[in-house]
Every structure is written in structure tokens, then in C-alpha cells.
Amino acid sequence: MTENILLKDNVAGIEGYFAGGGYKPLKKALGLKPADIIEEVKKSNLRGRGGAGFPAGLKWSFIPKDAQGERYLVCNADEGEPGTFKDRELMRRNPHAVIEGMAIAAYAIGSSHGYIYIRGEFAAEAEVLEAAIAAARSKGFIGKNILGSGFNFELFVHRGAGAYICGEETALLESLEGFKGQPRLKPPFPAIKGLFGRPTVMNNVETLAAVPAIIEKGGDWYAAIGSGKSAGTKLFCVSGAVKKPGVYELPLGVTFRDLLEKSCGGMKEGKILKAVIPGGSSTPVLTAEEAWGVKLDYESLAAAGSMLGSGGVIVIPEGECMVKLLQVLARFYHHESCGQCTPCREGCGWIEKLLNRLEEGRGSSADIDNIYAAGEAMMGRTICPLADAMAMPVMSFIKKFRPEFEAHARGETCAGRAAGK
Amino acid sequence: MAFKLTEEFKARAAQVCARYPVKGAALIPLLLELQEKEGFVAEEAMDAMAQLLELPYSRVKAVVTFYTMFNREPVGKYHLQVCRNISCHMAGAPGLLERLKERLGIAEGETTKDGLFTISSVECLGACGAAPVMQVNEEYFESLTPEKLDLVLEDLRHGRLARR
Numbered sequence: 001m002t003e004n005i006l007l008k009d010n011v012a013g014i015e016g017y018f019a020g021g022g023y024k025p026l027k028k029a030l031g032l033k034p035a036d037i038i039e040e041v042k043k044s045n046l047r048g049r050g051g052a053g054f055p056a057g058l059k060w061s062f063i064p065k066d067a068q069g070e071r072y073l074v075c076n077a078d079e080g081e082p083g084t085f086k087d088r089e090l091m092r093r094n095p096h097a098v099i100e101g102m103a104i105a106a107y108a109i110g111s112s113h114g115y116i117y118i119r120g121e122f123a124a125e126a127e128v129l130e131a132a133i134a135a136a137r138s139k140g141f142i143g144k145n146i147l148g149s150g151f152n153f154e155l156f157v158h159r160g161a162g163a164y165i166c167g168e169e170t171a172l173l174e175s176l177e178g179f180k181g182q183p184r185l186k187p188p189f190p191a192i193k194g195l196f197g198r199p200t201v202m203n204n205v206e207t208l209a210a211v212p213a214i215i216e217k218g219g220d221w222y223a224a225i226g227s228g229k230s231a232g233t234k235l236f237c238v239s240g241a242v243k244k245p246g247v248y249e250l251p252l253g254v255t256f257r258d259l260l261e262k263s264c265g266g267m268k269e270g271k272i273l274k275a276v277i278p279g280g281s282s283t284p285v286l287t288a289e290e291a292w293g294v295k296l297d298y299e300s301l302a303a304a305g306s307m308l309g310s311g312g313v314i315v316i317p318e319g320e321c322m323v324k325l326l327q328v329l330a331r332f333y334h335h336e337s338c339g340q341c342t343p344c345r346e347g348c349g350w351i352e353k354l355l356n357r358l359e360e361g362r363g364s365s366a367d368i369d370n371i372y373a374a375g376e377a378m379m380g381r382t383i384c385p386l387a388d389a390m391a392m393p394v395m396s397f398i399k400k401f402r403p404e405f406e407a408h409a410r411g412e413t414c415a416g417r418a419a420g421k
Numbered sequence: 422m423a424f425k426l427t428e429e430f431k432a433r434a435a436q437v438c439a440r441y442p443v444k445g446a447a448l449i450p451l452l453l454e455l456q457e458k459e460g461f462v463a464e465e466a467m468d469a470m471a472q473l474l475e476l477p478y479s480r481v482k483a484v485v486t487f488y489t490m491f492n493r494e495p496v497g498k499y500h501l502q503v504c505r506n507i508s509c510h511m512a513g514a515p516g517l518l519e520r521l522k523e524r525l526g527i528a529e530g531e532t533t534k535d536g537l538f539t540i541s542s543v544e545c546l547g548a549c550g551a552a553p554v555m556q557v558n559e560e561y562f563e564s565l566t567p568e569k570l571d572l573v574l575e576d577l578r579h580g581r582l583a584r585r
């Protein structure tokens with residue numbers, strides 16, 4: 001059993017965090033060269049936990065060494081991918097790991113200003129963070145001349161106001177600057193021209209919270225946890241038809257079966273596994289057979305035709321209608337499309353309309369082909385991945401559960417079946 | 422009647438603006454604070470905010486209409502926001518929404534005559550492990566059942582906004 005690195009008990013307050021060795025890694029980091037910290041994080045193989053899985057150390061190294069003026073560090077706490085609720089739990093239970101991770105990251109990239117962009121609905125968690133930052137500031141871990149090192153780091157909590165798209169890196173930057181959250185074209189990449197036009201690094205809450213332990217125990221220690229290139233522990237958030245839904249910290253590479261049976265206590269009474277969305281609603285769905293033995297890590301899930309994503313594992317039982325569930329997701333993506341790119345704005349709308357028609361029993365087999373074709377036409381043709389995030393569930397639901405869609409096209413809708421037709 | 426920002430709000434705004442190199446970055450946090458006081462963001466309030474932060478009115482309006490948390494019209498004292506996304510859907514959110522509408526005699530987007538309740542359905546609230554979830558103002562109510570929902574409504578009628 002690997003010890004938890006992120007989700008620990010009794011560390012929410014600063015005294016408890018101290019008792020567990022908290023803020024020692026920051027002290028150690030301030031005695032190292034920034035370049036050595038980046039090397040250590042590279043060695044750890046820590047990858048972005050927000051969904052994209054980009055190597056964290058590499059991301060940090062993209063900040064131009066000769067950049068004059070301000071550089072920014074941003075923590076992405078805009079958790080909104082359906083099925084994902086890990087950052088909320090992490091911020092509540094271990095806010096100082098996030099703050100300490102940010103202070104270390106800021107020192108490594110030469111930033112003196114950081115922001116935690118948290119979704120507006122998480123008002124309680126924003127308060128937890130504000131209080132934790134104030135406590136850290138009072139102990140000299142945030143602010144001017146941290147621990148006498150001469151390093152300054154100011155950190156602020158910035159609340160969003162309800163927009164899924166702001167979880168996308170450049171949309172978040174727009175939002176943080178006080179604009180509509182519409183993603184930016186890349187290049188320039190944020191490392192060159194990010195927040196307020198300055199070099200910027202953005203990492204997910206969970207990514208940053210892993211940094212103190214990596215500095216304390218070393219990159220090699222972290223890299224040895226998990227499976228192969230997927231290093232470390234991951235927060236898996238399980239929702240749906242399981243006995244004990246919740247957030248579980250497990251080494252990457254744990255099998256879905258172990259997560260379900262050992263951590264979650266198995267399926268809910270009387271429920272049979274039908275399908276699994278393994279990494280948040282945007283990742284391709286797996287059938288029960290595909291999901292059962294799959295290892296939950298970046299490479300294994302890619303090989304299985306899906307993605308680790310955010311670690312939001314949605315467990316779908318027999319009896320749930322896949323057409324209805326896809327309709328729910330399509331409504332969501334249509335609602336959240338920022339409207340900037342035509343394939344996404346129009347595609348999400350048309351797919352939702354066609355699904356509504358199918359679900360209501362007014363659709364045809366040709367509609368199913370059109371929905372699939374629209375998904376295909378959206379993939380990779382937009383500024384940001386929201387279109388892909390819609391297309392991936394659309395295409396995988398149809399590919400793997402086509403008979404259910406065909407039954408709807410024949411007029412055998414769920415509502416009809418329920419009414420005994 | 423002309424809308425005026427209070428001196429207290431302006432002082433607070435100056436503090437928030439100081440966190441950023443440009444004032445405009447304070448727009449969203451300040452709009453949230455304004456809404457907390459006023460209950461919604463009126464056209465006049467957008468205008469006042471534009472002047473305060475020296476931004477074009479169109480920029481403020483674009484932001485207010487883009488983000489879902491901003492109410493452009495008054496809502497009830499308790500804004501009941503039921504998550505309708507996948508995990509909550511499977512856990513019975515549609516039934517909860519129906520029950521709310523029936524109990525309160527209003528449709529989605531409407532406010533009860535006594536001004537107490539507004540019903541909305543919202544997208545993922547990020548608490549899927551405790552589905553189905555409803556947010557009332559800034560409080561989360563989790564793992565709801567029809568019975569629990571009735572108790573929450575009863576509490577709210579008595580002015581008690583606390584988790585159960």
C-alpha cells in the first residue's frame with residue numbers, strides 16, 4: 001500500500017500541516033538553485049493532473065531564462081469537468097500543500113505573483129484557501145523575503161463566475177484578466193506570453209500539491225511510485241452506481257477492478273456494471289468488458305482507446321439509457337461552448353438537437369450517422385479542445401452502444417418502454 | 422433611479438484592484454461581491470462598474486452575460502440550483518427538479534410570489550461523489566433524497582440555510 005501524499009488527515013490547519021513536516025520542503029527548496037528544482041520535478045515524471053497530462057517540470061522549463069520583468073504562476077482550480085471533484089476535496093483537506101507547492105514552483109520559475117483561479121461555485125473552498133494563505137503569510141511562507149531568503153511571493157485567490165471553458169488554460173487567462181473566457185490562439189504559448197502578456201506557468205491544484213513531497217523525498221522516489229511512465233499517486237473521483245463513491249488516492253496503474261471493488265466497495269446493491277467513463281465526461285466511454293481489467297494510468301487508458309483525463313471515473317450501471325446520458329452530456333457541451341469557433345458552436349448545437357429528436361422517438365437511423373459525422377468533423381478543428389471533449393463521448397457512445405441508438409430511431413424510446421409500449 | 426456604488430464598495434474595490442497590474446482584472450471578483458449585496462447585477466450596476474474600473478460598458482455587459490453565476494434580474498431569497506449533469510442525472514436529479522417545481526408551484530427560472538425561492542437547473546457543480554447535489558445561494562446540499570429535499574425546503578422557509 002502506498003502512503004497517501006495528498007489526501008491526509010489533520011493537515012487542514014497550519015499547525016497540523018507543520019506537525020506532518022509541512023513547509024520544510026519550501027525551506028529546502030529556497031536553499032537550492034531554481035534550475036535544480038526544475039530538474040528534480042522533471043526527474044519525478046510528475047504530469048499535469050488537470051486532464052492533459054503534460055510533464056510539469058518540462059512546462060516550468062519553458063519560461064525563458066532571460067525574460068525581464070514579472071512572470072506569473074497560476075493554479076487552475078476551476079474544477080468543472082463532469083465527474084470530477086478531487087480538487088475540491090484536496091483544497092479542503094490539504095490547502096497548505098497547494099500553497100507550499102505554489103511557493104516552490106514560483107521560486108523555481110522566478111515568479112513573485114501567483115493566483116489561484118477557483119470556480120465561483122466553490123465559495124466555501126475559496127474561504128478555506130484565503131484563511132490558509134493568511135496563516136501561511138503570518139508564518140512568513142508567503143509575502144516578502146520568505147524565510148529570510150530574499151524571495152518574494154504574493155498569492156491571491158481569484159474566483160470565477162461559472163463557465164466550464166475557463167478550465168482551459170488560455171480561457172482561464174482571459175477570465176483572470178477580466179474578460180469573457182474565450183480561449184486564445186497558440187502560439188504564443190503562455191510560457192512566453194501568458195497572464196497580462198507575461199511569461200506564465202499554469203498547473204492544476206493536484207499537480208502543485210504533489211510538489212512539496214517531491215522536493216522533500218526526491219524525484220526518484222516519486223518516479224518509483226505508480227506504473228512505468230505514469231508516476232506517482234492520483235486522485236480518482238468515483239461517482240455513479242458504486243457503494244462508496246468518493247475521492248481515492250491510489251498509485252497510477254491501479255486497475256479499475258481494484259478501484260471499484262477494494263476502494264468503492266463494489267457496485268451498488270443490485271446494480272450491474274454497464275460502462276465506465278474513466279477520466280471525466282470528455283473521455284471516451286469504455287464498455288464493462290473493456291474497463292474491468294484496465295490499468296488506470298496515462299498509457300494503459302490511451303491503449304484502451306480512452307484517457308486518464310482528470311481521474312473522474314463515472315460508473316454507469318445496466319438500466320441507464322446511453323442515448324439519454326449522451327443527450328445530457330451534449331446539452332452540457334452546447335451550453336458551455338464559448339461560441340468562438342464555428343465547428344464547436346454549431347456542432348454542439350446540432351448534435352444536441354439530433355439527440356433530442358432521437359430521445360423523443362422522432363429520429364431516424366440517418367440521424368445517428370449525422371451525429372457521428374458531426375463529431376468527426378469537430379475533432380481537432382477548433383482553437384481549444386472543447387469540441388474534442390464533445391466529440392469523444394459522442395463518437396464512443398455511438399460506436400459502442402449503437403443498438404441502443406438504433407432502437408430509439410425505431411421509436412423504441414426509454415419513455416415509451418417505461419410506459420409499456 | 423440612478424444606481425450608485427457605496428463608498429464602502431469603492432474602498433473595497435480599490436483593495437481588490439491592488440492585487441492586479443490592471444484594474445480590469447478585478448471585474449469578475451467585484452461583480453460577484455456586488456451581486457452578493459444586491460442580489461443581481463442590474464444594467465445600471467454594469468454601468469457604474471464600467472465607470473469605476475474605467476472599462477467600456479460593452480466589456481462589462483459581455484462578462485455579465487457570459488458567466489452563468491451572474492443574475493441579471495432579481496432572484497428569490499433562496500436560489501435553488503439543481504445540478505443536471507451526468508452523475509446527478511443518474512442519481513435522480515430530474516425527479517428532484519420535478520419535486521421542487523411541484524412543491525413550489527413554479528417552473529424553472531421562475532420565482533415564487535413571496536420572493537423566497539427561484540429554481541434553476543445548472544451544470545456540474547463538482548461534487549459528483551455526493552450526487553444528487555443542489556446549491557442554494559453559496560451552500561451545497563449533497564446526497565439529496567426526496568425526503569431530504571423536503572426538509573431542506575422546510576428549513577429554508579424558516580430562514581435556516583444550513584447543510585443537512
